[in-house]
Amino acid sequence: MSRKSIPVLVIAGFLGSGKTTLLNYLLRHNRDTRIGVMVNDFGAINIDALLVAGQVDAMVSLSNGCICCEVDTEDITDMLGKLASAKPSVDVIAVEASGVAEPGALARLVLSADDPRFHFAGLVLVVDAEASVHAQHPELAQHVRVADLVLLNKSDRIAVDQLAELRKQVALPNPKAPVVATAFCRVDPELLFDPVSRPRRSRHAEQLSFDQLLEHDDHDHHHHHPSYQSVAWSSERPLHPRRFVSFLEERPPGLYRAKGVLDLGDYGDGSRLVLQLVGRSLRVERGTWGTAERPCTRLVFIGLDIDEATLAAGLDACVVTDDDCPDEYAALSVLRYVQSDDIFHDEVMFQ
């Protein structure tokens, strides 16, 4: 059986914003998830600090310049491939860009590596709140535009009203990317990757549950941001693939992640589809329904300040109605996102 494709998370941000701090935080709060790391040893990245963190399961280091300028598709495929093939295997790969890397170029580079062993799973932009209060970097808006999640870090260094104002400004270029204020990048790792060993509790336990997350966290509670929401939605009736994909493309502001099982009824091919949305990256895994399992849709949405009523209304409108006409190609709008060895797949980046 082929191994699962490993998500690659890109961590970008200007010099000193807190990228290494984030990486170390994730390594220390990995909840048994095995993390492979690629560091770009261009500036003052402290590899020793990573090693001291002691939980790096595999590492490649690039020290010949800035990752987005000096590396081509072949190099990145080679480096990520090494991490993806590490033994024992890793569950997620984090790429820490140098502080001078251009995030968009880096994301495109990872996307260009067309390799079934791994896939791009989002870009986290770390922004230095303290520095931004004094002088915003001229390229900040451009960087925010390509981010899936923005961490407004060093929030401990500025006043509450300054933080509120900065949040608004930072959100402007990309209203769909949640902006999370952090101190020392203490963010819930589950916003970035799925911990692998969380106890499974129910038939649908693969889905994210914020309550479970809170229960299973360690003693470090202050990294949970109070405005995160986890909204569950389910339907016994199938979803219309075209409407559902349009809904995801137009997703409500603040929505960052979605995960769960999907039933397309007659519009699908009978598969049990597992949906994974991280930022603008959508993937669908195809499987089969269990013999005792009745096809249905069960989804969980995670984000910041999601308008639950709008979300639910948008999803309700995706449910197949008696007025829907047969459409033999409708399934393609979802199935083209299927990641599988045997059928076509497409790497997805929503606008």
Ligand SMILES: Nc1nc2c(ncn2[C@@H]2O[C@H](COP(=O)(O)OP(=O)(O)OP(=O)(O)O)[C@@H](O)[C@H]2O)c(=O)[nH]1
């Ligand atoms: N006060 C405060 N300091 C922070 C915070 N996050 C990181 N720092 C400090 O900021 C400095 C830079 O953090 P790093 O994590 O090394 O930043 P970086 O983005 O990896 O830096 P480069 O690799 O040079 O681009 C370190 O001294 C951190 O301890 C924070 O939220 N608050």
